[in-house]
Structures are given as structure tokens and as C-alpha cells.
Amino acid sequence: MIRLHDARSAALAELRPGPGERVGIYACGPTVYGRVHVGNARPFVVFSLLKRFLAHEGHDVTLVVNITDVNDKIYDAARPLGVTSVQLAAEMTAHYLADTAALGLGRPDAEPLASESIEGIVDLIAALMQRDHAYAVDGDVYFRVRSDAEYGSLSHRAIDEMSQGEDGEGTARKEDPLDFALWKAQKEGEDSAWDAPWGRGRPGWHIECSAMAEQLLGVGFEIHGGGNDLAFPHHENEAAQTRMGRGAELAQIWMHNGMLQLRGGTMGKSLGNAVRLHEVLDEVGRDALIMLFAGAHYRQPMAFDDERLAEAGARIARIREAARRLADGESPADMRVHRDAFFAALADDFNTATALGALFEWVREANRRGEPVGRADLVEMLGVLGLENLVEAGDEAGAPEHELLQRREAARLAKDYAEADRVRDELGAMGWTVRDGPEGPSLVRA
RNA sequence: GGCGCCGUGGCGGAGUGGCUACGCAGCGGCCUGCAAAGCCGUUUACUCCGGUUCGAAUCCGGACGGCGCCUCCA
Numbered sequence: 456m457i458r459l460h461d462a463r464s465a466a467l468a469e470l471r472p473g474p475g476e477r478v479g480i481y482a483c484g485p486t487v488y489g490r491v492h493v494g495n496a497r498p499f500v501v502f503s504l505l506k507r508f509l510a511h512e513g514h515d516v517t518l519v520v521n522i523t524d525v526n527d528k529i530y531d532a533a534r535p536l537g538v539t540s541v542q543l544a545a546e547m548t549a550h551y552l553a554d555t556a557a558l559g560l561g562r563p564d565a566e567p568l569a570s571e572s573i574e575g576i577v578d579l580i581a582a583l584m585q586r587d588h589a590y591a592v593d594g595d596v597y598f599r600v601r602s603d604a605e606y607g608s609l610s611h612r613a614i615d616e617m618s619q620g621e622d623g624e625g626t627a628r629k630e631d632p633l634d635f636a637l638w639k640a641q642k643e644g645e646d647s648a649w650d651a652p653w654g655r656g657r658p659g660w661h662i663e664c665s666a667m668a669e670q671l672l673g674v675g676f677e678i679h680g681g682g683n684d685l686a687f688p689h690h691e692n693e694a695a696q697t698r699m700g701r702g703a704e705l706a707q708i709w710m711h712n713g714m715l716q717l718r719g720g721t722m723g724k725s726l727g728n729a730v731r732l733h734e735v736l737d738e739v740g741r742d743a744l745i746m747l748f749a750g751a752h753y754r755q756p757m758a759f760d761d762e763r764l765a766e767a768g769a770r771i772a773r774i775r776e777a778a779r780r781l782a783d784g785e786s787p788a789d790m791r792v793h794r795d796a797f798f799a800a801l802a803d804d805f806n807t808a809t810a811l812g813a814l815f816e817w818v819r820e821a822n823r824r825g826e827p828v829g830r831a832d833l834v835e836m837l838g839v840l841g842l843e844n845l846v847e848a849g850d851e852a853g854a855p856e857h858e859l860l861q862r863r864e865a866a867r868l869a870k871d872y873a874e875a876d877r878v879r880d881e882l883g884a885m886g887w888t889v890r891d892g893p894e895g896p897s898l899v900r901a
Numbered sequence: 902g903g904c905g906c907c908g909u910g911g912c913g914g915a916g917u918g919g920c921u922a923c924g925c926a927g928c929g930g931c932c933u934g935c936a937a938a939g940c941c942g943u944u945u946a947c948u949c950c951g952g953u954u955c956g957a958a959u960c961c962g963g964a965c966g967g968c969g970c971c972u973c974c975a
Contacts, residue, residue: 616903660973682975766925812923
């Protein structure tokens, strides 16, 4: 049994796959008005790894991560750059796809664009209007928040304590300050707009996700995810729209990942202290970043700085070292307890931190044994973490390196240690580390 | 002010009503010509104060401290 923390019930909920072991996951993706930062990568990694784990457990998983390419922020970012919002969104979408591809976790099964989902959005808004949960004013359409008796049940807020949107634009047109926009009439300088029964304009942010999730996964799919900063109002609104428009809950389990914390606060874009994803990947590589994310429980806030990254790199190196000593084939039966603990931890609210503890116990046990042990268990565990590459053979040293190694060995045997160390330094400068083992010296990539 | 989360050994970070998490760093030891890698060890770690209990770091109450959201930030 797999249990995951559900925000709505504020408790662990058993994952109940649909027919054919189907599990649909929808995770809110980025709004493409700039290069994505490492904070954006956390949900991408968390839900990509969750998909791998659920697939490993025999489920037929469909992961959907949307791209919000129609949004106020994009208009605001495009204007000073002198480009259209459509151009900016297209450019940043391409960057986003490249930056996340560099994580080496593959792509989600679907990555819908808001701009290509207008039909479904209009359909959902129409359903809401028909049921009297939404109203049009001067080309805008607003959701009637107080018409949903369950509004607030996801984020656990009392409706009378909300001050959402009281100062924003459109206040004068709303029946109630709490109401939020489903559709915004086209304004001066806005270059993307579509025709709808209530006027030309574009969708609001929340309705985009409700509609795209429904289109690709249907209503009532298994897992809806995203950063916990989206719990309110974004997910609350998504849930309300589908509940009122379709008469059913959008998702069964609402999962929220914790924020990344930089020294001095959260990595919010508004704080201007974001570290861009591609810069981190260029600097430390995807292995270390994934290890960092997997090192803590997904719901916890996570410290993020160069030291944490370096430490994650050291953990990666430990696994890579251990993998060098392994043999082909099955792992010893008496080490399976660690493998089992690894998967049990993931089944208990996807606890990658505890799972990694079990993986490292497996590694230590493997290192302890005199004989090389089969790598099957380790490959299986690393596969779920997207780190199966760590067991791949590294670069092979070429003939020139081996010649130097032999020269060093000859010097060693002649007890000319000054010469032996000089040759070792020479190899080090070429990027090779000498390892003296029971079967003689060998070379590994530094 | 409202809702919620969190305070664990030098650092990061799991977990739990009684049994070594794990990793990184440091130190000591084994191995080694020396290293590297690995292994072993590293002596009351659980913010504070009450309470419940045979027993609490783990449950309850309070205090102090940090953080998120409540303004379309993952």
C-alpha cells in the first residue's frame, strides 16, 4: 500500500489507482516569463521521481506538467524587453524545456500549453456560468466564491478571513471582493487574445490548470501536485472551479512540496534572489542536484546553498565509488533487507530521505564484503531516483595513461618513491587518480 | 491579526512512546612506501518549562525562536 500526504484531509491518504492500475499526476509547472530557477526544479524532480516509483510498483502512470504561457506576468516581462508576450513565452518555453531536459529525468507524458487549451477552458467557464457559479461583467468573467460551500476546504481557511484580491484591478466589477477572474477582457497592449461567448480576452491563471488537468486526466484523477505556495489561492481555486463546474472533485490527493530556502529567505521570484536552474546544472551537474532534492523529505523546506550542493556531490561520489567494486547479477539475499527498506520508505509518503539512508546502508554493506557483490539491488534503487547512471562504467584510461601507470609501478617496485609520486602527480594533472588495490594499481577519473 | 509548518549531535537531515537512521566534515585506528578508496571507532543529539506515562526527544499544554501562505512566487 502506498500512502501520500493529502492537503485536503491533512492526513496520509492511501493511493487508489484507477482501472488498469492507472495513476494520473498533474503537477503545476512554470509560468514562462523568464528562465526557471532551481526552486522550479524541485516539483519537477519530485513528481518525476514519484512517477518512476509508482511505475516501479506496477502502476500505469501518466504525468502531466503544464506550461503557463498566458499570464499577466508574461505581459509585464515582455513590455520592457520590446517583444510581444507571445515571443517571450515561446522563447522561455524553449529554455524551460532545455533546462529541465538537462536534469536527465526524461519528459512528462504531457506538457500542455495554456495557449493551446483555450477550447477546454472556455468550455469549463461556460459550464460554471450555466450553473450560476460565474458571471460576466464588461467582458470579464468572475467565479462566485461564496457559491461554493466548500471553498477553503483545501487550504483550511475560513472564507471570512480571506482578503484575496481586494485591492486588485476589477474590484469595482466584482460582486464580491473574494471572487477571482476566470476570463479577462483584452486590454490595451495585450497581444494574445481569443474570442469567447462573453467577449475577446484570455483566461485567468487558475482556470487554465483546471481545464488542462481535466482534458488530459479527466475529473477525479489520483494526484495533483505543486509547490505549497500554490495551495492558496491557486489550488483552492482550481478545486472550486471543477467542483462547481463538473460536480466532482478534480483530484483525490493534493500533494505539496516544500520551498527551497536560500540564506535569508525563500527563493521567491519576487525577492530577486533566485538561482537559475541552468547555472546550477552547469556548475555541479544533475546528479548532485537530484541527490540534494532526494536527501530531504519532499514536504520539508530545504536549505539550498553551495555547501549543500557540494555535500550532495560527495554523496554521489560515495555511490559511484561503491559501484566500481560491484559485479554483474543478483545481489546477496541477506542484503535485500536494505533494498526492501528503501521501497518501504518510498511507500510511506514518498520518503526519499529515509530511502537514501537504506541505500547507503546497502552501500556500506557492499563495501564491507571482501568479494564484489551483485549490483542488481543498487541498480533497482538508483533507477527510481533517476541515478542509474552512477553504476555505469566510467571513462577508460587510454594507452598513454597505462604506460605512465606502468612506469610508476616499476619505480615503486624499485623503491624510487620520488619518481613514483612524480608520475602519479603527472597522471593527476591529466585527470586520473591512481588506486593501489590488491590486484595492483588502477586508474579512475578524478 | 488569521491559517499552517518547523525547532534533532560541528553541519545537513530522517525517524520514533523504550531498540546505532543516513550522509558530509573533523579526529583516532586498520590497510598503504606515502596517498587515494574502503572498513572500524568517535564517550547522555533531540529549544525551554510544565503535564500524561513504568518510561517522552517522540503524546498534551504553555513559552521562546525560525519559516510559508493570506497580494496570479514551484
